Amino acid sequence: MTDPAAPPWQIVPLAERPDLVMPLAEALWQFWHPVFPGKTVDVRAASLRARTNRDRVPVAVVAVAPDGLALGTASILLDDMETRPDLNPWLATVFVMPGQRGRGLGGALCAAAEAAAWRLGVPRLHLFTFDKRGYYAGLGWQDLETVDYAGRPTAIMVKDRPA
Numbered sequence: 001m002t003d004p005a006a007p008p009w010q011i012v013p014l015a016e017r018p019d020l021v022m023p024l025a026e027a028l029w030q031f032w033h034p035v036f037p038g039k040t041v042d043v044r045a046a047s048l049r050a051r052t053n054r055d056r057v058p059v060a061v062v063a064v065a066p067d068g069l070a071l072g073t074a075s076i077l078l079d080d081m082e083t084r085p086d087l088n089p090w091l092a093t094v095f096v097m098p099g100q101r102g103r104g105l106g107g108a109l110c111a112a113a114e115a116a117a118w119r120l121g122v123p124r125l126h127l128f129t130f131d132k133r134g135y136y137a138g139l140g141w142q143d144l145e146t147v148d149y150a151g152r153p154t155a156i157m158v159k160d161r162p163a
């Protein structure tokens with residue numbers, strides 16, 4: 001019997017659903033191309049494919065609806081901010097499909113990606129955000145610095161592996 005309290009999605013490694021790389025790449029391009037015009041759909045698809053690992057960084061997770069469609073994604077990456085190679089690895093590409101937001105999926109995707117990092121022995125994660133500082137603070141992330149990046153004031157935040 002289906003558990004009525006279970007969330008209406010499953011979060012799995014992207015390695016389990018490589019067929020979802022293209023729809024995710026298209027959605028990521030749609031949302032971010034004004035900021036990162038060089039990251040075309042093909043570039044994003046290649047980058048997502050490189051994250052279809054289970055036992056090493058880079059690694060991506062995907063949220064899947066009961067009908068099999070992709071609802072969102074999150075990744076653990078190396079060198080997400082090329083101006084800060086001293087900070088690694090990063091929580092990155094946190095994305096929930098428009099129309100699916102505001103019901104905890106973003107938080108669940110972050111938690112799943114973070115759990116993958118802790119499992120792989122990562123002691124500290126970083127992220128950068130232009131406009132979601134408050135959102136990540138609510139998920140337990142702490143401020144590290146504010147920098148200029150891609151022409152915008154950008155918060156760098158950190159989270160340590162739980163003791």
Ligand SMILES: CC(C)(COP(=O)(O)OP(=O)(O)OC[C@H]1O[C@@H](n2cnc3c(N)ncnc32)[C@H](O)[C@@H]1OP(=O)(O)O)[C@@H](O)C(=O)NCCC(=O)NCCS
Nearest residue numbers: 094095096101102103104105106107128129131132134135
């Ligand atoms: C950011 C994003 C992943 C959140 O996904 P989501 O599934 O809507 O997130 P959740 O349901 O877990 O959390 C939503 C909550 O965060 C809050 N929130 C959203 N943006 C916020 C912000 N900038 N500051 C503070 N709180 C914020 C919402 O008000 C909501 O609060 P509520 O639950 O009290 O109503 C989603 O909006 C998204 O994909 N945005 C586009 C891509 C993006 O900006 N990614 C982050 C890059 S750094």
